[in-house]
Amino acid sequence: TKAARVCLAARGDPVLDFGLRRAQGLDGGVSASRAAYIGGCAGTSNVLAGKLFGIPVRGTHAHSWVMAFDDELQAFDGFAEAMPQNGILLVDTYDTREGLKHAVAAARRFREKGHRLLAVRLDSGDLDYWSRTARRTLDEAGLTDVKIVASGDLDEYRIDALKRAEAPIDLWGVGTRLATAYDEPALPGVYKLAAIETEQGAMRPCWKLSQQVEKRSPPGVVEVVRAYVDGRARADILYAPHVEARPAGPWYDFQGLPLSFSLEDEENSLKTAEPRLVPLFSRADDAQAGEHEATGLHTVPEAEAVVRARKRAQEELARLPEACLRIRDPQPFPVIVSHKTRQAWSALWNDSAEEPS
Known part of the structure; x- marks a missing residue:
């Protein structure tokens, strides 16, 4: 912030x-x-x-x-x-x-x-x-x-x-x-539908195609994990859980270009990678309520929630690379896509592009 x-x-x-x-x-x-x-x-x-x-x-x-x-x-x-x-x-x-x-x-x-x-x-x-x-x-x-x-x-x-x-x-x-968001009054982001649940309960992938590669949206449910090396955040990794249980390189950027990027001690870094998506709401009947309360999916007093959020924010900032924390010309934090997930996305995009309109 x-x-x-x-x-x-x-x-x-x-x-x-x-x-x-x-x-x-x-x-x-x-x-x-x-x-x-x-x-x-x-x-x-x-x-x-x-x-x-x-x-x-x-x-x-x-x-x-x-x-x-x-x-x-x-x-x-x-x-x-x-x-x-x-x-x-x-x-x-x-x-x-x-x-x-x-x-x-x-x-x-x-x-x-x-x-x-x-x-x-x-x-x-x-x-x-x-x-x-x-x-x-x-x-x-x-x-x-x-x-x-x-x-x-x-x-x-x-x-x-x-x-x-x-x-x-x-x-x-x-x-x-x-x-007042003085220097950036609007968030430069867009919303795209990635998947929709069918009547059978399966998630059907959705995606947008465009002649501009950067405007293509990734199809299907995506997970994000943050990999750490020696206690410092190294990269956020996108992968499709229906394609692979755990992401693996070689790595690509979001536009599909291969990266000369490597995770030091990659196997251990991926084993200890932390998920970045945490459910806030979940379907649960009364019998499940106790379980969800035990896992933290329950409301907390607002003041307590703010204190927790502040503590977490400070901890996460302390784990970011120094170059990303520079006031002037900070280095963008790497966001990368795993090899198998990128292949799966490309196959869907290519199949769609070949279909007659």
């Missing part, structure tokens, strides 16, 4: 989902916060998502909070009284340099009341320059433990550039470009 890439770019720094106000649709904000947390974000500014899914709720005040007071320092004092355990001050409503000075003054008042300033937030301008200015201002005031939060049209590319520049930013708030 976009969240996973943003979190990879942050290189271990916490990333917060700030996308609620820009998310689209009736429940877009809630769905986006859920996906962002699963993808790796540490928290969300969306209070409802926090309630529904158990996501940690984090955030700061808005510029409008500062504008509602006669001056900025008064606004900071008011926020400290309202949210004494969430002392994060947005310092760029008017003048960032003055805002930092006011934050230092507010931090001293925090301390007098038994609280502490947690962070300052920068939401505009040259974040590299202003984060260095903020760090220097805070350190000179003895506030070395105060963090710096950055936000403002961030995505994985801007975060990566700031990390490469070693900007002293500790947390990242990402909103618009996380919650």
